[in-house]
Amino acid sequence: MYLLLDIGNSRSKGMLASRTGQMTPVELSAASFDRTAIEAVYYAAVAGQDKVQALKKQLQLHDKPWRQIESEAARFGVQNCYSQPHLLGVDRWLAMLGSHWLMPKQDLLVVDAGTAVTLDWLSTDAVHQGGWILPGLKLQQQSVVQKTAKVFNADTHQARLQPGGDTVACLQNGCLAAVVGAISQAWQLQPMQQVLLTGGDARLLLPYLKNYPVQLEPNLLFYGLSRFIDS
Numbered sequence: 001m002y003l004l005l006d007i008g009n010s011r012s013k014g015m016l017a018s019r020t021g022q023m024t025p026v027e028l029s030a031a032s033f034d035r036t037a038i039e040a041v042y043y044a045a046v047a048g049q050d051k052v053q054a055l056k057k058q059l060q061l062h063d064k065p066w067r068q069i070e071s072e073a074a075r076f077g078v079q080n081c082y083s084q085p086h087l088l089g090v091d092r093w094l095a096m097l098g099s100h101w102l103m104p105k106q107d108l109l110v111v112d113a114g115t116a117v118t119l120d121w122l123s124t125d126a127v128h129q130g131g132w133i134l135p136g137l138k139l140q141q142q143s144v145v146q147k148t149a150k151v152f153n154a155d156t157h158q159a160r161l162q163p164g165g166d167t168v169a170c171l172q173n174g175c176l177a178a179v180v181g182a183i184s185q186a187w188q189l190q191p192m193q194q195v196l197l198t199g200g201d202a203r204l205l206l207p208y209l210k211n212y213p214v215q216l217e218p219n220l221l222f223y224g225l226s227r228f229i230d231s
């Protein structure tokens with residue numbers, strides 16, 4: 001059994017993966033799984049090393065091999081278009097490696113709606129065509145609230161793609177429109193056969209993307225990460 005870790009800017013997620021490729025989500029605490037069954041930990045971190053160290057301590061897996069996955073120029077037939085490949089966020093890289101594993105013969109628009117929203121175009125021959133980074137839904141709302149005197153938000157999310165009638169609705173609807181609008185703009189610029197949607201806000205965005213061939217893939221990053229097991 002292997003432990004896969006996605007250490008993001010908002011939260012860390014864990015998955016247990018068997019040699020046969022079976023995956024089970026796991027809570028990240030030392031008590032939530034059988035530590036003796038873990039052969040190795042494969043992890044990807046866009047967050048700082050402090051978060052990685054804290055997690056290492058928390059999981060009490062010091063005696064196991066920890067393998068950090070980083071962005072590369074090419075891997076498993078997928079090509080990174082950055083001139084400095086290691087600077088591409090490893091979550092974006094893994095989402096592309098996962099997408100390519102899932103749909104190897106299609107061109108894809110990979111959308112990761114996390115703390116930041118990222119969009120990446122991947123051609124049929126698995127060449128990264130570049131992408132976009134924009135603030136995620138929560139981050140957009142927080143930055144408006146923080147940098148203005150009179151805009152406030154509510155704890156509940158009721159965003160809709162329509163004009164708002166009060167401050168909270170204007171803020172939430174506006175930020176939803178910005179993210180949905182970016183995906184729509186990406187599609188207009190370069191349509192692809194499939195849009196693969198992942199990240200913490202993926203489910204929330206899905207109803208607004210009915211005009212596109214969208215597939216929700218919450219585990220895209222883990223599909224990418226699991227390709228490294230024993231490789």
Ligand SMILES: Nc1ncnc2c1ncn2[C@@H]1O[C@H](COP(=O)(O)OP(=O)(O)O)[C@@H](O)[C@H]1O
Binds near residue numbers: 007137201
């Ligand atoms: N339990 C949660 N904790 C934090 N963010 C959440 C949670 N559930 C949904 N979200 C949403 O998910 C987004 C973060 O997505 P996620 O993929 O977890 O980010 P990251 O990979 O950057 O850590 C936030 O914008 C937030 O709106």
Ligand SMILES: CC(C)(COP(=O)(O)O)[C@@H](O)C(=O)NCCC(=O)O
Binds near residue numbers: 117133
């Ligand atoms: C853009 C990101 C912050 C997204 O991370 P996330 O919101 O999923 O935590 C991350 O992919 C990152 O730190 N990228 C490095 C810069 C780049 O991709 O060019």
Ligand SMILES: [K+]
Binds near residue numbers: 091112113114118199
């Ligand atoms: K993201």
